[in-house]
Amino acid sequence: MKLSILFFLFSTFFFFSSSVNSQVADSCASKLAVAHLIPFNTSSLGCLTALKSANFVFRYGKIGSSLWSFVLSAADPKSYVAVGFSSDGEMVGSSAVAGWIAVSGAGMAKQYFLGGKKSSKCPPDQGELKLHGTPVITLQSSRLYLAFQLDVDQPPPHLIFSVGPADAVPSSNSLLAMHAAETSVSVNYAAAGVASSGGAAAGEVEEEGEETFGKERQHALLVMLGWGVLMPVGILVARYFKDWDPLWFYAHLSIQGTGFALGLAGIILGFGLDDEGIDGVGTHEAIGIAILVAGCLQVTAMLARPDKASKVRKYWNWNHHYIGRAAIVLAVANIFYGLKIAEEANSWNIAYGVFLGVWGVIALILEIRRCIRDDD
Numbered sequence: 001m002k003l004s005i006l007f008f009l010f011s012t013f014f015f016f017s018s019s020v021n022s023q024v025a026d027s028c029a030s031k032l033a034v035a036h037l038i039p040f041n042t043s044s045l046g047c048l049t050a051l052k053s054a055n056f057v058f059r060y061g062k063i064g065s066s067l068w069s070f071v072l073s074a075a076d077p078k079s080y081v082a083v084g085f086s087s088d089g090e091m092v093g094s095s096a097v098a099g100w101i102a103v104s105g106a107g108m109a110k111q112y113f114l115g116g117k118k119s120s121k122c123p124p125d126q127g128e129l130k131l132h133g134t135p136v137i138t139l140q141s142s143r144l145y146l147a148f149q150l151d152v153d154q155p156p157p158h159l160i161f162s163v164g165p166a167d168a169v170p171s172s173n174s175l176l177a178m179h180a181a182e183t184s185v186s187v188n189y190a191a192a193g194v195a196s197s198g199g200a201a202a203g204e205v206e207e208e209g210e211e212t213f214g215k216e217r218q219h220a221l222l223v224m225l226g227w228g229v230l231m232p233v234g235i236l237v238a239r240y241f242k243d244w245d246p247l248w249f250y251a252h253l254s255i256q257g258t259g260f261a262l263g264l265a266g267i268i269l270g271f272g273l274d275d276e277g278i279d280g281v282g283t284h285e286a287i288g289i290a291i292l293v294a295g296c297l298q299v300t301a302m303l304a305r306p307d308k309a310s311k312v313r314k315y316w317n318w319n320h321h322y323i324g325r326a327a328i329v330l331a332v333a334n335i336f337y338g339l340k341i342a343e344e345a346n347s348w349n350i351a352y353g354v355f356l357g358v359w360g361v362i363a364l365i366l367e368i369r370r371c372i373r374d375d376d
Contacts, residue, residue, distance in 0.1 A: 033143075079170075082163075086158040159186075222266030230258055264292070267292050290330060
């Protein structure tokens with residue numbers, strides 16, 4: 001019995017160790033594991049690490065008078081990995097090389113011109129990089145290796161690394177979905193190409209910050225939580241829980257006030273976004289401003305709420321009910337519209353759609369309950 005237990009523990013340990021070792025990590029201190037699969041010499045390349053969430057290792061070096069070699073290594077996200085070259089650190093207007101493993105198992109690597117923040121604005125097989133030969137990509141031990149060469153005296157000083165959303169391999173049109181994470185790195189190429197045999201870093205880098213949940217998504221989340229979630233919940237409280245007076249009133253006031261504050265913060269953040277290259281953003285902003293105006297009218301109305309016995313109270317109620325509801329309907333529509341023009345992953349639409357579905361079922365149940373109670 002003891003021997004069986006020992007054998008089981010040993011087998012489990014051996015299996016776990018084998019599984020861990022099968023996923024070989026890469027680093028600047030290690031030799032390139034797929035050097036034999038890359039059609040150029042990689043023994044003297046400099047190295048840097050970036051985008052820690054995706055474990056990017058980037059090797060680079062000048063191997064001729066105007067020829068540079070690059071190898072990007074990353075944990076396989078079941079999506080694309082990319083490196084862009086920019087003169088000013090901005091994504092829009094730069095060119096990039098991206099690669100992924102297609103559903104068929106074939107490696108795909110292409111140059112892209114990043115003309116905007118929509119997939120349609122980033123066409124494949126275009127860009128200003130002078131590729132020497134054809135980029136190659138391979139998958140080895142759960143890591144992607146993207147290798148390419150450029151004919152250039154010196155590459156642009158800013159590198160933009162990005163990784164696509166998990167399990168979102170580009171389709172047959174090769175258009176890239178909005179990245180799940182990205183970072184910009186400034187590189188001093190002066191010492192590149194003098195790395196030690198172990199691949200020690202050569203050249204100075206300055207990482208300008210990894211962005212996994214950028215301002216665009218912060219804007220979306222704030223508006224969605226404030227105007228798209230809390231406000232509809234506040235409506236249910238006001239319509240179906242008035243028996244709990246005055247608790248319903250303070251709950252309604254607190255929920256709507258918090259929702260308005262979050263939505264306002266999201267709208268203010270949205271005004272500061274770089275929306276260059278995004279089609280339809282003007283309409284999205286105009287609807288957002290209309291919602292903000294309606295929200296401000298609601299806040300003003302609360303401060304000037306007449307007494308229940310006042311003759312103008314019914315007009316105040318009409319304003320509060322219908323303008324408030326119209327603002328929330330617009331907010332819900334604008335949330336979906338914003339997700340569409342930003343080309344966010346379907347998970348955002350699904351998650352918010354599920355909330356609305358649950359909210360609708362609860363509202364229907366409460367409305368039926370209210371009608372039955374009124375009939376009694």
